[in-house]
Amino acid sequence: MATIDVRSVRKTFGKLVALDDVSFSVNDGEFFCLLGPSGAGKTTTLKSIAGLVQPDSGEVWLGGRDAGDIEPNHRNLAMCFESYALYPQHNVFDNMASPLRSPVLRLPDAEVRERVGRTAEMLGVGHLLDRGVDQLSNGQRQRVALGRVLVRPANAYLLDEPLSHLDAKLRTSMRAELKRIAHGELNTTTVYVTHDYVEALSLADRIGVIKDGRILQVGTPQQVWDTPETAFVAQAFGKPRISFVSGGLVSDNGTIRFISSDGAITVPVPDLDTTAAAAGESVRIGIRPRDLVLHTGAGAQPEGHERLDGVVYVLEHLGRQTEVTVRIGESLVSVVAPRGDVGGLAVDDKVSLLLDPATVHVFGDSDDGRRLTR
Numbered sequence: 001m002a003t004i005d006v007r008s009v010r011k012t013f014g015k016l017v018a019l020d021d022v023s024f025s026v027n028d029g030e031f032f033c034l035l036g037p038s039g040a041g042k043t044t045t046l047k048s049i050a051g052l053v054q055p056d057s058g059e060v061w062l063g064g065r066d067a068g069d070i071e072p073n074h075r076n077l078a079m080c081f082e083s084y085a086l087y088p089q090h091n092v093f094d095n096m097a098s099p100l101r102s103p104v105l106r107l108p109d110a111e112v113r114e115r116v117g118r119t120a121e122m123l124g125v126g127h128l129l130d131r132g133v134d135q136l137s138n139g140q141r142q143r144v145a146l147g148r149v150l151v152r153p154a155n156a157y158l159l160d161e162p163l164s165h166l167d168a169k170l171r172t173s174m175r176a177e178l179k180r181i182a183h184g185e186l187n188t189t190t191v192y193v194t195h196d197y198v199e200a201l202s203l204a205d206r207i208g209v210i211k212d213g214r215i216l217q218v219g220t221p222q223q224v225w226d227t228p229e230t231a232f233v234a235q236a237f238g239k240p241r242i243s244f245v246s247g248g249l250v251s252d253n254g255t256i257r258f259i260s261s262d263g264a265i266t267v268p269v270p271d272l273d274t275t276a277a278a279a280g281e282s283v284r285i286g287i288r289p290r291d292l293v294l295h296t297g298a299g300a301q302p303e304g305h306e307r308l309d310g311v312v313y314v315l316e317h318l319g320r321q322t323e324v325t326v327r328i329g330e331s332l333v334s335v336v337a338p339r340g341d342v343g344g345l346a347v348d349d350k351v352s353l354l355l356d357p358a359t360v361h362v363f364g365d366s367d368d369g370r371r372l373t374r
């Protein structure tokens, strides 16, 4: 069983705490994405699993065995780190075959041919095996580099931003292929490091969100999107980003409402976790731009929706849609609207936003503020 258990791992470099009590488990065959900003500790976590970094404390278990007892080159993990190079003087076949011919594996020629052929087909470079790597496009080169990792028989793959050097278009197409491979032919435990939330949402079975060396949340893409545990996790997903408004909770005839600090925004909070928060508490609410509807006067207001009145602050066209940032009192709240709906709009025009209170996220009033809605 190629399970990976990271248990309370702490790693410091001098005074810097790179990993602070990091724990998570990856199931056999699972595709696990570690998502976080630069410097969060993603690579250090991967290197701790690989045995290339020695934790100060805590343990890594592989397949139910304490990896502290297993030398790094006996852990049977295939890794690809951000900066990998191909051998420019060799063709695609030899580049992909080299890990299999290494002293650790030394597979027989027939098996090398079979594995390289199969992996190259899987990555769409089967027709390029005889080609020199200096005659490949960037995207083809990236596939070959990934192929060098995936060709190896391994208990798990550790992939560190394997698509980061590709331009946006190639990234999107490689992401789609990786998704197909990860959930089809690959079927091997994988830890995939990225700072790109779209990559994590589209590839992962589960995502671990890491910041400042701490795991903030582990969950399926649906879970981290629907019920982010902290304000930081909420703003790590989605573009445009979730809008935050600070204020407090008040009791109003038995229901709890949120009121912004300047009193300009007030919405009921039907899903408040009353064991965690009560009236009088300072909080911030998060509203995702796609959970709002822009209302410009025409048409009836849907039942159960709150209406927030404001003025257009910024209009930004995103192809067929437009991000409209609306100023409501002192708060800025974004909404994404079909471009056709904003045709005549200009800065300072009066608009309303319609909001279903069930979509409002409530957090404690700081970046680390915990989720207070169920």
Ligand SMILES: Nc1ncnc2c1ncn2[C@@H]1O[C@H](COP(=O)(O)OP(=O)(O)OP(=O)(O)O)[C@@H](O)[C@H]1O
Residues within 6 Å of the ligand: 013, 016, 017, 018, 036, 037, 038, 039, 040, 041, 042, 043, 044, 045, 195
């Ligand atoms: N060998 C080292 N010596 C000193 N500090 C290090 C070392 N390796 C990592 N760090 C520091 O530890 C922290 C975590 O680094 P790490 O490379 O794990 O982050 P990351 O999330 O992978 O970032 P990025 O996305 O930029 O690669 C950073 O502050 C980094 O500067």
